[in-house]
Amino acid sequence: MANSNSKKNGSTNGSAAGKKSSSETMTEEKTGMESSQLMKLFEDSLKDIYWAEKALTKAIPKMIKNATSGELIEALENHLAETEEQVTRCEDVFKSIDKKASAKKCEAMAGLIKEGEEIMEECEEGPMCDAGIIAAGQKIEHYEIASYGTLRQFAETLGLDEAVELLETTLEEEKAADEKLTEVAVTVVNIQASQEEEA
Numbered sequence: 001m002a003n004s005n006s007k008k009n010g011s012t013n014g015s016a017a018g019k020k021s022s023s024e025t026m027t028e029e030k031t032g033m034e035s036s037q038l039m040k041l042f043e044d045s046l047k048d049i050y051w052a053e054k055a056l057t058k059a060i061p062k063m064i065k066n067a068t069s070g071e072l073i074e075a076l077e078n079h080l081a082e083t084e085e086q087v088t089r090c091e092d093v094f095k096s097i098d099k100k101a102s103a104k105k106c107e108a109m110a111g112l113i114k115e116g117e118e119i120m121e122e123c124e125e126g127p128m129c130d131a132g133i134i135a136a137g138q139k140i141e142h143y144e145i146a147s148y149g150t151l152r153q154f155a156e157t158l159g160l161d162e163a164v165e166l167l168e169t170t171l172e173e174e175k176a177a178d179e180k181l182t183e184v185a186v187t188v189v190n191i192q193a194s195q196e197e198e199a
Contacts, residue, residue: 042154043099049147050090051103056083056140059113063137066120069130069192071184076137079177086170096162112140127192134185141178148174 060080067073094101116136123129148171155163 036158038154039158042151042158042160043097044104045147045151045154046090046093047102047104048106048109049144049151050087050094050101052106052109052144052147053083053087053090054103055106055109055113057087059116062120063116063133066125067130067133068126069184069189071188072130072134075177075180075184076133079180082173082177086173089166089170093163093166096166097160108143109140112136112143116140127189127195130189131185131193134181134189138178138181141174141181144174145171145178 057080060076060083064073064076064080067076091101116133116139119132119136120129123132148167152164152167152171155167
């Protein structure tokens with residue numbers, strides 16, 4: 001009997017000692033999330049897109065300078081203002097995870113920007129160049145949509161509610177910018193370019 005009681009007491013005490021409060025469990029889970037491989041991937045991807053947005057604040061003015069369509073110039077100017085806000089929003093995401101904002105060169109964006117510059121150098125000024133700028137711009141937008149969509153999903157999995165909200169705002173802006181470029185291409189620029197004879 002004594003042995004039975006000691007075993008029983010031992011198991012009861014052991015389970016009481018081993019039991020954790022829900023707040024302790026949540027704290028451990030959060031700590032685990034913050035140091036997880038997904039968190040590292042999230043931070044690295046955020047550094048990438050932060051570099052990309054900053055690079056675009058220099059690339060978009062070149063597109064505006066080379067564009068001739070009034071509708072295209074307006075769309076690019078509007079998106080330049082948005083991009084400057086997106087740089088700040090990226091910094092807010094870093095703040096939300098208690099990290100200093102830092103940029104890591106995004107090779108994909110660097111390549112897309114370079115491709116856009118080559119198109120502008122090779123195209124004849126006018127509708128042809130405008131169509132090329134839109135093509136380059138939409139490739140950039142699609143890359144950003146993919147990047148922000150992934151970042152938002154990472155943030156959701158990691159339970160980073162503030163980051164989710166910030167990233168969702170930028171994602172919707174990128175989608176709207178892409179739709180605007182499509183509208184300008186379909187209703188104005190592509191039609192004009194199709195009517196121009198090759199020099």
